[in-house]
Amino acid sequence: MTLAFNMQRLVFRNLNVGKRMFKNVPLWRFNVANKLGKPLTRSVGLGGAGIVAGGFYLMNRQPSKLIFNDSLGAAVKQQGPLEPTVGNSTAITEERRNKISSHKQMFLGSLFGVVLGVTVAKISILFMYVGITSMLLCEWLRYKGWIRINLKNIKSVIVLKDVDLKKLLIDGLLGTEYMGFKVFFTLSFVLASLNANK
Protein backbone atom coordinates (compact mmCIF):
# COMPACT_ATOMS: atom_id res chain seq x y z
CA MET A 1 0.00 0.00 0.00
CA THR A 2 3.02 2.31 0.16
CA LEU A 3 2.96 2.75 -3.58
CA ALA A 4 -0.75 3.56 -3.60
CA PHE A 5 -0.22 6.07 -0.80
CA ASN A 6 2.55 7.77 -2.75
CA MET A 7 0.42 7.80 -5.87
CA GLN A 8 -2.44 9.36 -3.94
CA ARG A 9 -0.20 12.11 -2.63
CA LEU A 10 1.04 12.70 -6.16
CA VAL A 11 -2.46 12.87 -7.55
CA PHE A 12 -4.12 15.04 -4.93
CA ARG A 13 -1.33 17.57 -4.67
CA ASN A 14 -2.69 19.71 -7.50
CA LEU A 15 -6.17 19.58 -6.02
CA ASN A 16 -4.81 21.29 -2.92
CA VAL A 17 -3.24 23.95 -5.09
CA GLY A 18 -6.59 24.40 -6.81
CA LYS A 19 -8.32 24.87 -3.48
CA ARG A 20 -5.80 27.44 -2.41
CA MET A 21 -6.24 29.31 -5.66
CA PHE A 22 -9.90 29.84 -4.94
CA LYS A 23 -9.25 31.51 -1.59
CA ASN A 24 -9.27 35.28 -1.14
CA VAL A 25 -5.62 36.13 -1.51
CA PRO A 26 -4.75 39.56 -0.09
CA LEU A 27 -2.52 42.01 -1.91
CA TRP A 28 0.13 41.72 0.76
CA ARG A 29 1.40 38.29 1.76
CA PHE A 30 2.94 37.35 5.09
CA ASN A 31 6.13 35.35 4.86
CA VAL A 32 5.27 33.27 7.92
CA ALA A 33 1.78 32.45 6.70
CA ASN A 34 3.16 31.59 3.29
CA LYS A 35 5.33 28.82 4.70
CA LEU A 36 2.66 27.26 6.90
CA GLY A 37 0.31 24.73 5.38
CA LYS A 38 2.11 24.62 2.07
CA PRO A 39 0.92 21.80 -0.18
CA LEU A 40 3.20 18.86 -0.71
CA THR A 41 5.65 19.18 -3.56
CA ARG A 42 5.35 16.88 -6.52
CA SER A 43 8.66 15.22 -5.80
CA VAL A 44 7.76 14.03 -2.30
CA GLY A 45 6.47 10.68 -3.47
CA LEU A 46 8.95 10.19 -6.27
CA GLY A 47 11.79 8.95 -4.07
CA GLY A 48 9.58 6.49 -2.25
CA ALA A 49 8.03 5.37 -5.51
CA GLY A 50 11.47 4.79 -6.98
CA ILE A 51 12.49 2.68 -3.99
CA VAL A 52 9.24 0.74 -4.20
CA ALA A 53 9.82 0.17 -7.90
CA GLY A 54 13.29 -1.15 -7.20
CA GLY A 55 11.89 -3.40 -4.50
CA PHE A 56 9.20 -4.67 -6.82
CA TYR A 57 11.80 -5.44 -9.44
CA LEU A 58 13.84 -7.50 -6.98
CA MET A 59 10.86 -9.38 -5.58
CA ASN A 60 8.94 -10.09 -8.76
CA ARG A 61 11.31 -12.35 -10.62
CA GLN A 62 8.60 -14.92 -11.08
CA PRO A 63 7.81 -16.86 -14.24
CA SER A 64 5.35 -15.38 -16.65
CA LYS A 65 3.43 -16.62 -19.65
CA LEU A 66 3.72 -13.31 -21.47
CA ILE A 67 6.57 -14.25 -23.79
CA PHE A 68 6.04 -17.02 -26.31
CA ASN A 69 8.61 -19.69 -27.01
CA ASP A 70 9.90 -18.00 -30.17
CA SER A 71 11.48 -15.13 -28.26
CA LEU A 72 13.95 -17.42 -26.53
CA GLY A 73 16.09 -17.68 -29.66
CA ALA A 74 16.85 -13.96 -29.61
CA ALA A 75 17.79 -14.14 -25.94
CA VAL A 76 20.20 -17.00 -26.53
CA LYS A 77 21.86 -15.15 -29.41
CA GLN A 78 22.50 -12.12 -27.21
CA GLN A 79 24.70 -14.07 -24.82
CA GLY A 80 28.29 -12.96 -24.90
CA PRO A 81 31.26 -15.21 -25.63
CA LEU A 82 32.32 -15.07 -21.97
CA GLU A 83 29.23 -16.96 -20.86
CA PRO A 84 29.55 -20.57 -21.98
CA THR A 85 26.62 -22.89 -21.45
CA VAL A 86 27.81 -25.16 -18.65
CA GLY A 87 25.82 -27.33 -16.32
CA ASN A 88 22.08 -27.80 -16.35
CA SER A 89 21.02 -26.12 -19.59
CA THR A 90 17.30 -26.65 -18.99
CA ALA A 91 17.29 -24.74 -15.69
CA ILE A 92 19.44 -21.99 -17.17
CA THR A 93 17.07 -21.65 -20.11
CA GLU A 94 14.03 -21.42 -17.84
CA GLU A 95 15.68 -18.83 -15.59
CA ARG A 96 16.75 -16.85 -18.64
CA ARG A 97 13.22 -16.90 -20.01
CA ASN A 98 11.75 -15.60 -16.76
CA LYS A 99 14.27 -12.77 -16.53
CA ILE A 100 13.65 -11.67 -20.12
CA SER A 101 9.93 -11.65 -19.42
CA SER A 102 10.40 -9.45 -16.35
CA HIS A 103 12.53 -6.98 -18.29
CA LYS A 104 9.97 -6.85 -21.08
CA GLN A 105 7.18 -6.09 -18.62
CA MET A 106 9.13 -3.19 -17.15
CA PHE A 107 10.00 -1.75 -20.55
CA LEU A 108 6.51 -2.04 -22.03
CA GLY A 109 4.98 -0.60 -18.87
CA SER A 110 7.24 2.45 -19.08
CA LEU A 111 6.66 2.91 -22.81
CA PHE A 112 2.87 2.64 -22.66
CA GLY A 113 2.79 4.86 -19.59
CA VAL A 114 4.67 7.65 -21.35
CA VAL A 115 2.66 7.41 -24.56
CA LEU A 116 -0.74 7.21 -22.90
CA GLY A 117 0.23 9.81 -20.30
CA VAL A 118 1.20 12.40 -22.88
CA THR A 119 -1.92 11.63 -24.90
CA VAL A 120 -4.19 11.97 -21.91
CA ALA A 121 -2.46 15.14 -20.73
CA LYS A 122 -3.19 16.79 -24.04
CA ILE A 123 -6.85 15.83 -23.89
CA SER A 124 -7.88 16.66 -20.36
CA ILE A 125 -6.36 16.92 -16.92
CA LEU A 126 -9.59 15.91 -15.24
CA PHE A 127 -9.68 12.76 -17.34
CA MET A 128 -6.26 11.88 -15.94
CA TYR A 129 -7.42 12.45 -12.37
CA VAL A 130 -10.50 10.31 -12.91
CA GLY A 131 -8.43 7.56 -14.49
CA ILE A 132 -5.84 7.42 -11.73
CA THR A 133 -8.43 7.70 -8.98
CA SER A 134 -10.48 4.89 -10.50
CA MET A 135 -7.39 2.71 -10.79
CA LEU A 136 -6.39 3.28 -7.18
CA LEU A 137 -9.97 2.78 -6.00
CA CYS A 138 -10.15 -0.49 -7.91
CA GLU A 139 -6.89 -1.61 -6.32
CA TRP A 140 -8.12 -0.70 -2.85
CA LEU A 141 -11.44 -2.50 -3.33
CA ARG A 142 -9.59 -5.62 -4.43
CA TYR A 143 -7.27 -5.31 -1.46
CA LYS A 144 -10.31 -5.14 0.84
CA GLY A 145 -11.73 -8.16 -0.91
CA TRP A 146 -14.98 -6.43 -1.81
CA ILE A 147 -14.65 -7.05 -5.54
CA ARG A 148 -13.05 -9.70 -7.66
CA ILE A 149 -12.11 -9.23 -11.30
CA ASN A 150 -12.11 -12.27 -13.52
CA LEU A 151 -10.91 -11.60 -17.04
CA LYS A 152 -10.01 -15.10 -18.16
CA ASN A 153 -13.01 -15.29 -20.49
CA ILE A 154 -11.86 -12.39 -22.62
CA LYS A 155 -10.04 -13.74 -25.64
CA SER A 156 -6.79 -12.20 -26.72
CA VAL A 157 -6.35 -10.93 -30.25
CA ILE A 158 -3.68 -8.27 -30.46
CA VAL A 159 -0.12 -9.54 -30.64
CA LEU A 160 2.95 -7.31 -30.93
CA LYS A 161 5.92 -9.40 -32.07
CA ASP A 162 5.97 -12.03 -29.33
CA VAL A 163 3.90 -10.13 -26.76
CA ASP A 164 0.18 -10.60 -26.26
CA LEU A 165 -0.77 -6.94 -25.99
CA LYS A 166 -4.38 -7.39 -24.97
CA LYS A 167 -3.48 -9.86 -22.24
CA LEU A 168 -0.67 -7.59 -21.08
CA LEU A 169 -2.76 -4.43 -20.95
CA ILE A 170 -5.85 -5.95 -19.34
CA ASP A 171 -4.19 -8.33 -16.91
CA GLY A 172 -1.36 -5.89 -16.27
CA LEU A 173 -3.56 -2.97 -15.27
CA LEU A 174 -6.52 -4.79 -13.70
CA GLY A 175 -5.01 -8.08 -12.56
CA THR A 176 -2.10 -9.05 -10.34
CA GLU A 177 -0.17 -11.25 -12.75
CA TYR A 178 2.22 -8.63 -14.16
CA MET A 179 3.23 -6.42 -11.25
CA GLY A 180 6.34 -5.18 -13.03
CA PHE A 181 4.22 -3.81 -15.86
CA LYS A 182 1.76 -2.20 -13.45
CA VAL A 183 4.40 -0.46 -11.33
CA PHE A 184 6.35 1.09 -14.18
CA PHE A 185 3.21 1.95 -16.15
CA THR A 186 1.80 3.86 -13.18
CA LEU A 187 5.04 5.73 -12.52
CA SER A 188 5.59 6.83 -16.11
CA PHE A 189 1.89 7.56 -16.70
CA VAL A 190 1.63 9.90 -13.73
CA LEU A 191 4.88 11.69 -14.52
CA ALA A 192 4.00 12.12 -18.20
CA SER A 193 0.47 13.29 -17.42
CA LEU A 194 1.51 15.87 -14.85
CA ASN A 195 4.37 17.33 -16.86
CA ALA A 196 3.35 17.09 -20.51
CA ASN A 197 0.61 19.67 -20.14
CA LYS A 198 2.88 22.57 -19.13
Next chain:
Amino acid sequence: MSAKPATDDAKDELLSPFRRLYALTRTPYPALANAALLASTPVLSPSFKVPPTQSPALSIPMSRVFSKSSTARIGITTKTALFFSTMQAIGAYMIYDNDLENGAGFIATWSALYLIVGGKKSFSALRYGRTWPLVLSSVSLANAVLYGQRFLATGFQ
Protein backbone atom coordinates in the same frame (compact mmCIF):
# COMPACT_ATOMS: atom_id res chain seq x y z
CA MET B 1 34.50 -15.78 -37.96
CA SER B 2 36.95 -13.89 -35.77
CA ALA B 3 37.80 -11.55 -38.67
CA LYS B 4 34.27 -10.20 -38.87
CA PRO B 5 34.27 -8.34 -35.50
CA ALA B 6 37.57 -6.73 -36.44
CA THR B 7 36.05 -5.61 -39.71
CA ASP B 8 33.07 -4.13 -37.90
CA ASP B 9 35.38 -2.31 -35.51
CA ALA B 10 37.42 -1.00 -38.43
CA LYS B 11 34.25 0.23 -40.08
CA ASP B 12 33.21 1.96 -36.86
CA GLU B 13 36.53 3.79 -36.81
CA LEU B 14 36.03 5.10 -40.33
CA LEU B 15 32.44 6.22 -39.83
CA SER B 16 31.04 9.35 -38.21
CA PRO B 17 31.18 10.17 -34.48
CA PHE B 18 27.48 9.35 -34.26
CA ARG B 19 28.31 5.83 -35.37
CA ARG B 20 30.97 5.57 -32.69
CA LEU B 21 28.56 6.78 -30.03
CA TYR B 22 25.98 4.37 -31.39
CA ALA B 23 28.45 1.51 -30.92
CA LEU B 24 28.61 2.41 -27.23
CA THR B 25 24.92 1.63 -26.79
CA ARG B 26 25.75 -2.06 -26.90
CA THR B 27 27.15 -1.49 -23.40
CA PRO B 28 25.46 -0.04 -20.29
CA TYR B 29 28.11 2.66 -19.82
CA PRO B 30 26.21 5.65 -21.33
CA ALA B 31 23.24 4.88 -19.08
CA LEU B 32 25.53 4.48 -16.07
CA ALA B 33 27.15 7.83 -16.87
CA ASN B 34 23.74 9.45 -17.04
CA ALA B 35 22.78 7.84 -13.73
CA ALA B 36 25.97 9.15 -12.12
CA LEU B 37 25.37 12.68 -13.44
CA LEU B 38 21.80 12.64 -12.14
CA ALA B 39 22.82 11.22 -8.76
CA SER B 40 25.44 13.96 -8.30
CA THR B 41 23.00 16.76 -9.15
CA PRO B 42 21.96 17.48 -5.52
CA VAL B 43 25.64 18.10 -4.75
CA LEU B 44 26.74 19.97 -7.86
CA SER B 45 23.68 22.10 -8.57
CA PRO B 46 20.93 21.98 -5.95
CA SER B 47 17.61 23.56 -6.79
CA PHE B 48 16.50 26.75 -5.09
CA LYS B 49 13.34 28.80 -4.81
CA VAL B 50 12.77 32.23 -6.30
CA PRO B 51 10.23 34.51 -4.60
CA PRO B 52 7.55 35.94 -6.90
CA THR B 53 8.28 39.43 -8.19
CA GLN B 54 4.64 40.43 -8.67
CA SER B 55 1.81 40.46 -6.18
CA PRO B 56 -1.06 38.10 -6.94
CA ALA B 57 -3.98 39.53 -8.85
CA LEU B 58 -7.41 40.01 -7.30
CA SER B 59 -9.10 37.64 -9.72
CA ILE B 60 -7.36 34.44 -10.74
CA PRO B 61 -8.19 33.13 -14.22
CA MET B 62 -9.49 29.60 -14.59
CA SER B 63 -6.48 28.52 -16.62
CA ARG B 64 -4.27 28.92 -13.57
CA VAL B 65 -6.38 26.77 -11.28
CA PHE B 66 -4.33 23.64 -11.86
CA SER B 67 -0.99 25.33 -12.38
CA LYS B 68 1.77 24.89 -9.88
CA SER B 69 2.34 27.18 -6.94
CA SER B 70 3.50 30.75 -7.46
CA THR B 71 6.87 30.08 -5.83
CA ALA B 72 8.88 28.72 -8.76
CA ARG B 73 11.72 26.29 -8.16
CA ILE B 74 14.79 26.62 -10.37
CA GLY B 75 16.72 23.51 -11.29
CA ILE B 76 16.09 19.80 -10.83
CA THR B 77 14.95 18.74 -7.37
CA THR B 78 16.79 16.11 -5.38
CA LYS B 79 14.07 13.48 -5.44
CA THR B 80 13.49 13.90 -9.16
CA ALA B 81 17.19 13.48 -9.87
CA LEU B 82 17.51 10.40 -7.66
CA PHE B 83 14.35 8.89 -9.11
CA PHE B 84 15.52 9.15 -12.72
CA SER B 85 19.00 8.05 -11.70
CA THR B 86 17.44 4.87 -10.32
CA MET B 87 15.58 4.29 -13.57
CA GLN B 88 18.75 4.72 -15.62
CA ALA B 89 20.51 2.27 -13.32
CA ILE B 90 17.73 -0.30 -13.77
CA GLY B 91 18.01 0.02 -17.54
CA ALA B 92 21.79 -0.31 -17.35
CA TYR B 93 21.36 -3.48 -15.31
CA MET B 94 19.10 -4.91 -18.02
CA ILE B 95 21.80 -4.39 -20.65
CA TYR B 96 24.44 -5.75 -18.29
CA ASP B 97 22.20 -8.82 -17.96
CA ASN B 98 22.46 -9.34 -21.74
CA ASP B 99 18.92 -8.16 -22.46
CA LEU B 100 19.84 -5.49 -24.99
CA GLU B 101 16.41 -5.00 -26.57
CA ASN B 102 14.36 -4.39 -23.43
CA GLY B 103 17.18 -2.48 -21.75
CA ALA B 104 17.64 -0.11 -24.67
CA GLY B 105 13.90 0.50 -24.91
CA PHE B 106 13.66 1.07 -21.16
CA ILE B 107 16.49 3.61 -21.12
CA ALA B 108 15.17 5.43 -24.18
CA THR B 109 11.68 5.68 -22.68
CA TRP B 110 12.82 7.03 -19.32
CA SER B 111 15.28 9.43 -20.96
CA ALA B 112 12.42 10.82 -23.05
CA LEU B 113 10.28 11.13 -19.93
CA TYR B 114 13.09 13.03 -18.19
CA LEU B 115 13.09 15.50 -21.09
CA ILE B 116 9.34 15.94 -20.63
CA VAL B 117 9.76 16.54 -16.90
CA GLY B 118 12.90 18.67 -16.82
CA GLY B 119 13.40 19.94 -20.35
CA LYS B 120 11.88 23.38 -19.90
CA LYS B 121 13.42 23.75 -16.46
CA SER B 122 16.90 23.40 -17.92
CA PHE B 123 16.32 26.45 -20.13
CA SER B 124 14.68 28.50 -17.40
CA ALA B 125 17.65 27.75 -15.14
CA LEU B 126 19.95 29.45 -17.65
CA ARG B 127 18.40 32.76 -16.67
CA TYR B 128 19.97 32.33 -13.24
CA GLY B 129 23.34 31.20 -14.49
CA ARG B 130 22.77 27.48 -13.97
CA THR B 131 24.13 25.41 -16.84
CA TRP B 132 24.13 21.98 -15.14
CA PRO B 133 20.43 21.25 -15.87
CA LEU B 134 21.16 21.88 -19.55
CA VAL B 135 23.99 19.34 -19.40
CA LEU B 136 21.61 16.78 -17.91
CA SER B 137 19.03 17.44 -20.62
CA SER B 138 21.66 17.12 -23.35
CA VAL B 139 22.88 13.79 -21.99
CA SER B 140 19.30 12.54 -21.66
CA LEU B 141 18.57 13.61 -25.23
CA ALA B 142 21.64 11.75 -26.47
CA ASN B 143 20.61 8.65 -24.52
CA ALA B 144 17.06 8.82 -25.84
CA VAL B 145 18.24 9.09 -29.46
CA LEU B 146 21.04 6.54 -29.36
CA TYR B 147 19.31 3.87 -27.29
CA GLY B 148 16.09 4.44 -29.22
CA GLN B 149 18.01 3.80 -32.42
CA ARG B 150 19.47 0.66 -30.87
CA PHE B 151 16.03 -0.54 -29.80
CA LEU B 152 14.59 -0.04 -33.28
CA ALA B 153 17.56 -1.81 -34.83
CA THR B 154 17.21 -4.85 -32.58
CA GLY B 155 13.43 -4.85 -32.79
CA PHE B 156 13.28 -5.30 -36.55
CA GLN B 157 15.87 -8.04 -36.81
